[in-house]
Amino acid sequence: MTRWCSACAPDSLFNERPRDKRDRRNEPPPLEFHDLTVAYHKRPVLWGIDLEIPKGQLVGIIGPNGAGKSTLIKAAMGLLPLNSGWVKVFGEPIKKNLKRVGYVPQRESVDWDFPVSVMDVVLMGRYGHLGLMRRPKKHDRDIARDCLEKVKMLPYANRQISNLSGGQQQRVFLARALAQESDIYFMDEPFAGVDAATESAIVAILHELKERGKTLLVVHHDLPTAKEYFDSLLLLNMRVVAFGPTEEVFKYDLLQSTYGGRLTILSEVAEAVREKS
Template structure:
C-alpha cells in the first residue's frame, strides 16, 4: 500500500522509539484511573497491554490518542505529540463501542481509513476504492464489500475495522481487544495480520485479556493495573512475579498464566 506522500520516511530499526509516555495521569471526576505512567516502546514491536478488568487498559489507549484528557504528563509518537502524528496512527476500537446499525457497507467503512490522506475537500475515488478492496481481501472479506455492516457476524465486523486500519497505512496501530468474542478462525486470521504488520516494521499495541496466549502472540508486553507494573520484552517481563504484582494474587488467573509461562520456558 502506498505511503502518505507528505509523511517523512521513518527508520525501521528497534533503536527508534515509537511511543514514549511521561508521567501520564488520567482521572475521571477527580478519581485517578491511571497514575504516573512512564514507558518507552521501540518501533517494530507487537505489544500486548495486559491487566485485570478495570486496570485502565482501554483508557491508556484513549489517553495516548487524545480521546480522554490527561490530568498530567505527555505522550509522544515518534518524538512528537499525537496531534502532529495523526497521519501515522491507526485505531481499532472495541467492537461493543460501535453503532453497528449505521447503514453503511463494509467497503464504506474501510474507505473511511483513506479520509485522512484525502483531506477535507476530496472524496474517495477509484484509487481509494481499489485500496479499500485490497484491504478487505487481506482480512479475507473481499466477497463482503457490498454487505451492510450490521449483517455481518461479530468476527467479520472486527475484520472490517482491521481493514479500515490497514487502509490508513499507519506506522503505529492501537487495537482495543481485537480478539474479544471472535471464533478460532477469526482469531488466527487477526493474529496473522498483526504479525504481518510487525514484519513490515509497524508497531502494534493490543489490549489483550488472555494470559495463556500472551507469550505466544506478543514480543513485548505492558503490565498495567492503574499503575505501570512492568514494560519490556515478553520473555523477561511476563513473569510470575510481575503477574502477581499486576493481578494482586487472583490465584486462578495467576495459576493459568504461570502454567503458560512454564510450558513456554526453554529447557
C-alpha cells in the same frame, strides 16, 4: 496501476509522503509517555506512566479489568484529557502525527445496525488522508479493496454491516485500520468474541505488520495466548508493572503483582508459566 496498501507494499508508502523522506533511522521512537496521569471523575486510572515503545514492536497490553488498558491507548491517541504528563508520537504531539496512527476500537463501541456497507466502513480508514470536503477517489477504493482482500472479506464488500458475524465485524475493523496506512496501530481487544479462524488470521496480519516495521499496541485479555502472540508485553495495573520481551516479563511474580490477589487468574497464570518452562 499497481494496487498497493501499507500491508503489502510498505516502500511505496514511505516514498509517497515527503515527511518520510528523511532518514528514518534517526527518527524519535514511535511512542513515548512521560509522567502520564489520567483520571475519571478525580479517580486516577493511570498513574505516572513513563514508557518508551521502540519501533517495530508488537506489544500486548495485559492487566486486570479496570487496569487502564483501553485508557492508555485512548490517552496515547489524544482521545482523553490528561491530568499530567505528555504523550509523543514520533517525537511530536499526537495532533501533528494523526495520519501515522491507526485505530481499531472495541467492536461493541459502534452500532452495527448503522446503514453503511462493509466497503463504506473500510473507506472511513481513508478519510483521515483525504482532508475536509474531499470524497474518496478510485485510488482510495483500490486501497480499501486490497485491505478487505487481506482480511478475506472482499466478497462481503457490499453487505450491510449488520449481516456479519462477530469475527467478520472484527476483520472489517482491522481492514479499516489497514486502510489508514499508519506507522503505529492501537487495537482495543481485537480478539474479543471472535472465532478461532479470525483470531489466527488477525495474529498473522499483526505479525506481518510488525515485520514491515510497524509498531503495534494491542490490548489483550487472555493470558495463555498473550505469551504466544506478542513478542513484548506491557503489564499494566494503573502503573506500569513491567514492560519488556515476553520471555522476560511473563513471570509468575510480575503477573501476580499485576493481577493482585485474583486467585482464578493466578492459577491460570501458574499453569501458563508452568507450560512455558
